[in-house]
Structures are given as C-alpha cells and as structure tokens.
Amino acid sequence: MSSLRSEIQNLFQLGISAANPFHFFPEFWNKNPELLQKLKDPNKNLYVFALGKAAYSMAMAFHSDIKVKEGWILTKYGHIPEKEKAKESSTIWHFRESAHPVPDANSIQYAIEIVKELKTLGESDRLVVLLSGGGSSLFEIPMEGVTLEELREIQFSLLKKGISIQELNSERKKYSQVKAGKLLNLLNENLEVFTFAISDVLGDDPNLIASGPTYPSPNYFLLGNLTNSIEKILYEAKSNDYSTKCLSFTWAESSENTSVLIEKEFLKAIENPGKQMVLLGGELVCPVNGNGKGGRNMETALRVSILLEKYKTNRCWVFLSGGTDGTDGPTDSAGGVVDQDSYFMMIQKGWDPLKELSNSNSYPILKDIGSTLDTGPTGTNVNDILILLIGETET
Numbered sequence: 219m220s221s222l223r224s225e226i227q228n229l230f231q232l233g234i235s236a237a238n239p240f241h242f243f244p245e246f247w248n249k250n251p252e253l254l255q256k257l258k259d260p261n262k263n264l265y266v267f268a269l270g271k272a273a274y275s276m277a278m279a280f281h282s283d284i285k286v287k288e289g290w291i292l293t294k295y296g297h298i299p300e301k302e303k304a305k306e307s308s309t310i311w312h313f314r315e316s317a318h319p320v321p322d323a324n325s326i327q328y329a330i331e332i333v334k335e336l337k338t339l340g341e342s343d344r345l346v347v348l349l350s351g352g353g354s355s356l357f358e359i360p361m362e363g364v365t366l367e368e369l370r371e372i373q374f375s376l377l378k379k380g381i382s383i384q385e386l387n388s389e390r391k392k393y394s395q396v397k398a399g400k401l402l403n404l405l406n407e408n409l410e411v412f413t414f415a416i417s418d419v420l421g422d423d424p425n426l427i428a429s430g431p432t433y434p435s436p437n438y439f440l441l442g443n444l445t446n447s448i449e450k451i452l453y454e455a456k457s458n459d460y461s462t463k464c465l466s467f468t469w470a471e472s473s474e475n476t477s478v479l480i481e482k483e484f485l486k487a488i489e490n491p492g493k494q495m496v497l498l499g500g501e502l503v504c505p506v507n508g509n510g511k512g513g514r515n516m517e518t519a520l521r522v523s524i525l526l527e528k529y530k531t532n533r534c535w536v537f538l539s540g541g542t543d544g545t546d547g548p549t550d551s552a553g554g555v556v557d558q559d560s561y562f563m564m565i566q567k568g569w570d571p572l573k574e575l576s577n578s579n580s581y582p583i584l585k586d587i588g589s590t591l592d593t594g595p596t597g598t599n600v601n602d603i604l605i606l607l608i609g610e611t612e613t
Contacts, residue, residue, distance in 0.1 A: 220534070220536070220557065222534055222535070222536040222557065222607050222609055223536050223555060223557065225458070225536075225607060226536050226537075226538045226555065226605050226607050227538070227555065227591070229451050229454060229455065229605055229607075230451075230538055230540055230591070230593075230603060230605065231593070232447075232450055232451055232454055233447035233448070233450060233451045233542065233603050234447070234542055234593070234596045234598060235450075236446045236447045236449075236450035236451075237416070237442060237443075237444070237446055237447045237542060237598040237600040238275065238279075238596075238597055238598050239272060239275045239276045239278075239279035239280070239416065239441070239597065239598065240275070240278075240279045240282070241442075241446075242279070242416065242441040242442040242446075243279045243280060243282075243283060243441065244283075245442075246414075246439070246441050246442075247283060250439075253439075254283065254284070257284050257344070257346070257412070258284055258285070259344075262342060262343060262344045262410070263287045263342065263343045263344065264284065264285065264286055264287055264343075264344045264345075264346060265286070265287055265288050265289060265336075265339055265343060265344070265345050265346070266280065266281070266286050266288075266289035266290070266345075266346045266347075266348060267289070267290050267292075267332060267336060267345065267346075267347050267348070268280075268289065268290070268291045268292070268293075268347075268348040269292050269293075269347070269348065269349055269350070269353040269356060269357050269428055269431070270293065270348075270349055270350030270351055270352045270353040270356065270416075270428050270599065271293060271294050271297060271318070271350055271351055271352035271543045271545075271595070271598075271599045272293075272350035272351075272416055272543070272597055272598045272599045273291045273292060273293040273297070273348060273350060273353075274291055274293055274297055274298050274299075274302075274313075274597065275597030275598065276348040276350060276414070276416065277289055277291050277311065277348060280346065280348060280414070286310055286346075287310065288310050288311075288312075289310055289311050289312070290311075290312045290314065290332045290335065291311055291312065291313050291314065292314045292315070292316065292328055292329075292332065292353075292356050292357055293314075293315055293352070293356065294315065294316070294317070294318045294352055294356060294545070294595075295315045295316070295317065295318075296315070296595060297315065297595040298313050298315060314328040314331075314332070316328055316355075316356045316357075317355060317356070318352045318355045318356055318545075319352075319355050319373070319377060319548075320355050320369070320370050320373040320374055320377070321355045321356070321358045321366065321369055321370065321373075322366070322370075323366060325355060325356055325357060325358045326358055326359060326360065326366060328357070329357045329358055329359045329396060330359060332357075333359065333396065333401070333404055336404075336405055337404065337405060337406070339405070339406060339409050340406045340408060340409060341406070341408040341409070343409060343410075344409075344410045344411075344412070345405070345409055345410070345411045345412070346411075346412045346413075346414065347411060347412070347413040347414070347431070347432050348413075348414050348415075349413060349414070349415040349416070349427055349428045349431070349432070350415065350416045350418065350427070350428065350598070350599045351416075351417075351418025351419070351427065351428065351543065351599040351600075352418075352428070352543065352599060353427075353428025353429065353431070354386075354387055354390050354397070354428055354429040355373070357396060357428070357431065358394060358396065358397075359394065359395040359396050360393055360394065360395065361392075361393050361394065361395055364393045368393075369393060372389065372393070373386070373389075373390070376389060377506070378505065378506040379505055380472060380503045380504050380505030380506070381503065382470060382501070382503060383418075383419055383426060383501060384419075384423075384426060387425075387426050387429045390429055391429055394429070396431050397429035397430065397431055398425065398429065398430055398431075398433075399430060399431070399432065399433050399434055399435070400431070401431035401432055402431075402432050402435065410437070411432060411435065411437060412437040412439070413432045413433070413435060413437060413438045413439065414439050414441050415427045415428075415438070415439070415440055415441060416440075416441050416442055416443070416598060416599060416600060417440060417442070417443040417444075417600065418501075418542075418543075418599045418600055418601055419501070419601075420468045420470055420500060420501055420601070421468065422440055422443055424438055424440070442600070443600055443601075444467060444499045444500075444542075444600040444601045444603075445467060446600075447499070447542065447600055447603060448464060448467055448497065448499045448603070451497060451603070451605070452464060452497060455495045455497075458493075459492075459493055460492075460493045460494065460495040460607070461490060461492055461493065461494050461495070462495045462496075462497065463483070463487075463494075463495070463496050463497065464497045464498070464499075465479070465483065465496065465497065465498045466498055466499065466500055467499050467500070468499070468500050469498050469499060469500025469501070469502070469604075470500050470501050470502075470503065471500075471502070471503070472502070472503050472504060472505070473502055473503075473504045473514050473517040473518040473521060474521060476498070476502060476518050476521075476539075476604070477518055477521035477522045477524075477525055478525070479498075480496070480498075480518075480522050480525075480526075480537065480604070480606055481522070481525045481526060483496045483606065484496075484526055484529070484535065484606060484608070485529070487606070487608050488529075488531055488533050488608060491610060491611040492610050492611075493607075493608065493609060493610050494606075494607070494608040495605065495606065495607050495608075496605070496606040497603075497604070497605055497606075498603075498604040498605075499601060499602065499603055499604070500601055500602060501601050501602060502514040502515065502518060502539075502602050504517050504518075504547075504578075506578045507576060507577065507578050508576065508577035508578050508579065509577065509578075510574065510577040510578040510579025510580070510581075510582075511547075511548065511549060511578075511579060511580075511581040511582060512546075512547055512549065512578050512579060512580030512581040513541070513545075513546030513547025513548070513549055513551075513553065513580070513581070514541075514546065514547065514602070515539040515540050515541055515546040515552065515553030515554060515591070515602055515604075516539070516546055516547070516549070516551065516553055516554040516580035516581055516584055516590065517575070517578065517580045518539040518553075518554070518604065519537060519538070519539045519553060519554025519555065519556045519580070519584065519589065520554065520556070520571060520574070520575055520580040520583065520584060521575065522537045522539075522556060523537075523556040523560045523561045523564070523571070524561060524571050524572065524575065526558070526561075527561035527562075531558075532611060532612045533558075533608050533609055533610075533611060533612070534557070534558060534608070534609035534612075535557060535558055535606065535607065535608045535609065536555065536556070536557040536558075536606075536607050537555070537556050537557070537604075537605070537606045537607075538553065538554070538555045538591060538603075538604065538605045538606075539553045539554055539591075539602065539603075539604045540552040540553030540554075540555075540591045540593070540602065540603055540604075541553055541599075541601075541602050542596060542598055542599060542600045542601060542602070542603060543595070543596055543598065543599035544593045544594055544595045544596040545595070546591075547581075549581050549590075550592070551581065551584075551585070551590035551591055551592050552591045552592065552593045552596075553590075553591040553602075554580065554584045554589055554590060554591055555589050555590075555591050556584075556589050560587060560589055563587040564583055564586075564587055567586055567587060569583045569586070571583065
C-alpha cells in the first residue's frame with residue numbers, strides 16, 4: 219500500500235473513532251452530570267431499546283456507565299459480533315437483526331416483539347432509546363392494510379431515484395405505526411422515556427434520525443454528528459503539514475456533481491507545490507441505473523478516477539469516499555479508494571469504466587483492482603466522508 223493510501227485510510231479511521239459512542243457518551247455525561255445521576259437512580263428499573271446501525275456499540279457504551287436491567291438491540295445484519303450473539307442467553311441483552319435499506323420480514327417481526335415487551339413497562343420503570351441511522355428500515359410496523367411487499371416496492375422505487383433521506387423518511391412515515399413519534403403513543407403514558415441519538419442526517423433533524431420513533435419528546439438528546447469527525451481529520455492533517463480545505467460539513471449532492479467538484483478542487487490544489495488535502499462531509503445521493511452492484515461512495519470514487527485520468531501530473535494523489543457506518547449500498551464495503559494508477563489498472567484488467575458506471579456497477583470493478591474501502595461494521599453512523607490527498611511536487 220502506498221504511503222498516501224495508508225495516510226488517507228488512517229484519516230478516515232480517525233474520523234470514525236471520533237464518532238464512536240464510547241467517545242460521545244463520556245463527553246455528553248461530562249456536560250450533563252445531573253442527567254447521568256438521574257438515570258443511575260436505583261429506585262427505577264432501567265430498560266434499553268437500541269435501534270440503528272450503531273445500536274450495538276451505543277448500547278455497550280451506555281451500559282458501561284449505567285446499570286441496565288434488560289435491553290433490546292435491533293440492528294443491521296452482521297452488525298453484532300458473533301461471539302456476543304453466541305452468549306445471548308446469559309446476558310441482559312436480546313440481539314435482533316433485520317434488513318437495510320428496505321425492511322424485510324424480520325423488521326416487522328422484531329418490531330412487533332419489541333413493542334410488545336416495551337408495552338409492559340410502567341411507572342416504576344424507565345426506558346432509554348438509543349437511536350442511530352438505519353433504524354427506519356430495521357424497525358417497522360406497517361399501517362393496517364399495507365403489506366411488506368408494498369412497503370419494499372415503494373422504498374426500492376424511491377431509492378433508485380436517488381432521493382434525499384428527508385424525502386424518503388417522509389414517505390416512510392405515511393405507512394408506519396411506529397415512526398414520527400408514534401412509538402411513544404403505543405407505550406404506557408406514565409413510562410419515563412429518554413432518547414439519545416447519533417445523527418446521520420444533515421441538520422440533525424430529530425424527525426429524520428431513524429424516522430423519529432420517539433420524537434417529539436422533552437427528553438431527546440443529540441450525542442454527536444459528523445462535525446466531530448471532520449474536525450478531528452482536519453486537525454490531524456494539519457499536524458502532518460497538509461494545507462487543508464474543508465468544502466462542506468453538509469454536502470448533499472449527487473455522486474456525479476460531487477466528482478465534478480473534486481475535479482475542480484484537484485486542479486486548484488496541484489497549483490500549490492506542498493501537500494494538499496481537500497475534505498468534504500455530508501450525505502451523497504446516487505440514482506441507480508441498470509442492474510449493477512455498488513453504492514454512492516464507490517460510484518463517486520469510480521467517477522473521480524475517470525475524471526482525473528486525463529490529467530498528466532508529477533503529483534501523486536489518492537481519493538477516498540466512504541460511509542462512516544462501514545457499508546455502502548447493498549455491499550460489504552464502506553466505499554472506494556482510488557489513485558493515479560487506478561484507471562490504468564481497470565483497463566489493464568479488461569474493464570470499461572464508463573460502461574460499468576452507466577450500469578451502476580462500481581463494486582466489482584473497484585473490488586477487482588483492490589480499491590474498495592473495507593472496514594466492516596464500524597459501530598457508528600454519521601454520514602459520508604470524502605478525502606482527497608495530493609503529495610508534494612516531486613523534484
């Protein structure tokens with residue numbers, strides 16, 4: 219692995235670490251000591267429902283500070299360590315996994331099971347809900363008369379159009395008995411409920427995080443978002459003598475528009491002989507064409523590789539686009555990492571990059587040249603991080 223590739227992957231991992239619940243919770247308790255003491259009150263039994271791609275790590279981080287009587291964790295397939303699932307019967311936790319980005323039968327079955335248990339909680343209990351992105355598809359009870367097949371068809375159709383999370387979650391709420399605060403309506407009115415969320419939506423709108431099952435509520439708290447990650451990456455890059463430029467914390471454009479922006483910034487950056495970093499954070503959108511396999515971050519990486527191939531320069535460069543949850547679209551990769559040699563390697567291996575791009579088939583081509591970003595489930599979920607590194611001018 220080249221030096222720049224190692225650096226860019228280390229920066230991405232640093233951003234993920236800065237958004238880990240084990241980082242967020244201590245910081246939050248330091249600012250809210252009275253709330254911490256209230257939740258530690260031994261006169262009430264404390265229960266936890268953790269929902270989303272970061273559900274497991276959020277539950278473990280919360281439990282490291284506060285005693286929990288019993289808890290339910292509902293997350294994406296593969297996001298609970300196998301060794302932990304194997305000893306479930308001897309723990310306080312009930313581990314459940316379902317589908318993302320559209321619901322499956324388990325999304326409904328486990329939602330019904332968990333709601334049934336939560337309904338038994340009353341005035342002598344306290345419920346803590348831990349929310350992170352992905353919860354919208356993982357946890358669902360459809361409105362009467364709406365089938366799972368209809369839900370899946372509607373959501374697949376919307377996802378293929380590359381619509382924003384705001385539009386998608388607004389549509390999801392129309393057919394749900396548990397979204398948009400409706401979960402609270404199903405619970406005992408005397409039950410005290412607290413919600414802690416990690417934001418994966420731009421603007422941190424609590425209506426949108428996991429489609430807001432417990433919002434509005436007076437006891438709703440935001441633990442953190444993408445800002446922590448971006449600031450940590452910027453600090454580290456500056457410490458390593460990079461000239462840094464952060465384009466946005468809230469980018470919400472298509473993969474195509476994003477790659478064109480990166481091209482423009484690349485041309486500006488190579489005018490400076492020193493080491494350069496361009497950073498971008500947000501939520502990419504990506505319409506799906508054809509029947510290929512890929513995700514918004516991998517497509518962005520492929521597009522950047524194609525666009526920058528025509529520029530002949532003595533500068534080494536590497537570009538990374540990754541989802542902080544560790545998954546990009548329906549794949550096992552977080553995104554893609556390409557450099558000045560990637561396009562040539564695709565051609566050498568017999569690929570037609572433009573053809574694969576037109577079929578939304580970024581995953582196989584990047585996988586074949588060793589350019590997928592493979593982190594596994596990260597335990598957090600705070601949008602996408604895009605990094606361009608350019609080495610200093612060779613003499």
